[in-house]
Amino acid sequence: MRVVTTVADLRKAINQAREEGKKIGFVPTMGALHNGHIQLVKRCVAENEFAVVSVFVNPTQFNDKNDLLKYPRTLEADCKLLEEAGCNLVFAPTVDEVYPEEDTRLFDFGQLDKVMEGEFRPGHFNGVAQVVSKLFDMVTPDNAYFGEKDFQQLAIIRQMVKQLNSPVEIHPCPIVREESGLAMSSRNTRLTPEQLAEAPKIYQTLLASKAMKETKSVSEVKAWVINELNKNEFFRVEYFDIVDGLTLQSLNNWSESGYAVGCIAVFCGEVRLIDNIIYG
Numbered sequence: 586m587r588v589v590t591t592v593a594d595l596r597k598a599i600n601q602a603r604e605e606g607k608k609i610g611f612v613p614t615m616g617a618l619h620n621g622h623i624q625l626v627k628r629c630v631a632e633n634e635f636a637v638v639s640v641f642v643n644p645t646q647f648n649d650k651n652d653l654l655k656y657p658r659t660l661e662a663d664c665k666l667l668e669e670a671g672c673n674l675v676f677a678p679t680v681d682e683v684y685p686e687e688d689t690r691l692f693d694f695g696q697l698d699k700v701m702e703g704e705f706r707p708g709h710f711n712g713v714a715q716v717v718s719k720l721f722d723m724v725t726p727d728n729a730y731f732g733e734k735d736f737q738q739l740a741i742i743r744q745m746v747k748q749l750n751s752p753v754e755i756h757p758c759p760i761v762r763e764e765s766g767l768a769m770s771s772r773n774t775r776l777t778p779e780q781l782a783e784a785p786k787i788y789q790t791l792l793a794s795k796a797m798k799e800t801k802s803v804s805e806v807k808a809w810v811i812n813e814l815n816k817n818e819f820f821r822v823e824y825f826d827i828v829d830g831l832t833l834q835s836l837n838n839w840s841e842s843g844y845a846v847g848c849i850a851v852f853c854g855e856v857r858l859i860d861n862i863i864y865g
């Protein structure tokens with residue numbers, strides 16, 4: 586496995602792989618890798634002859650500068666995990682390499698980025714689209730892999746690919762959970778042992794709400810989830826919404842969509858966790 590930090594070296598390695606007739610797979614990450622990322626990488630390795638992973642903490646997607654500063658940076662440990670997973674090339678650029686000039690592009694995703702994460706993290710998805718479109722241009726992958734934990738991000742990336750006529754095929758990958766049910770996240774390392782013991786209740790509550798679908802209305806299920814979590818002193822729900830999985834717009838009735846998804850952001854102490862559940 587090679588590690589490159591410049592676009593020039595990245596392009597050379599990609600060109601060589603292309604000359605050898607290899608299909609290029611890509612997993613963009615911000616590092617601090619956990620088993621959730623590694624599952625994406627393993628799938629990428631299995632489905633492509635040349636697997637590229639980027640490790641880049643993208644400043645333009647952080648609306649909270651403190652969050653950017655606190656974001657864990659663990660390149661050495663990440664590379665060890667990536668090598669074990671069979672990755673061929675790691676791209677770990679500096680901020681100046683990715684943004685030699687300020688990126689002033691503004692994407693228009695219609696209503697997709699106005700809700701949920703988009704409402705509470707203004708500018709976040711524009712920053713994600715800026716960096717992912719740049720990385721796609723640099724890596725020129727055939728296939729790219731994204732986790733379903735960031736459900737809204739996946740919808741935005743799909744829309745971006747459509748808007749830009751990008752030839753990259755986007756592959757969603759299921760959420761990877763701890764045995765406790767807690768969705769794997771780089772942020773979990775910031776939870777105290779007490780918080781870590783409570784955090785699985787987020788998924789347990791979502792699962793319990795799924796069982797209510799037959800007997801309760803959308804608004805009753807929403808209210809129940811929010812109340813159930815907020816009555817626990819460890820949690821503060823930022824939002825919980827039940828939306829159509831394609832448009833991401835709120836549902837009023839279960840019959841409005843055959844693809845209802847519950848998306849949640851919850852503060853567990855200082856740590857903001859997201860998760861989702863597909864009601865079907």
Ligand code: PAF
Binds near residue numbers: 614615
């Ligand atoms: O999901 C992430 O880790 C990031 O948003 C991504 C896609 C790597 C862009 O920085």
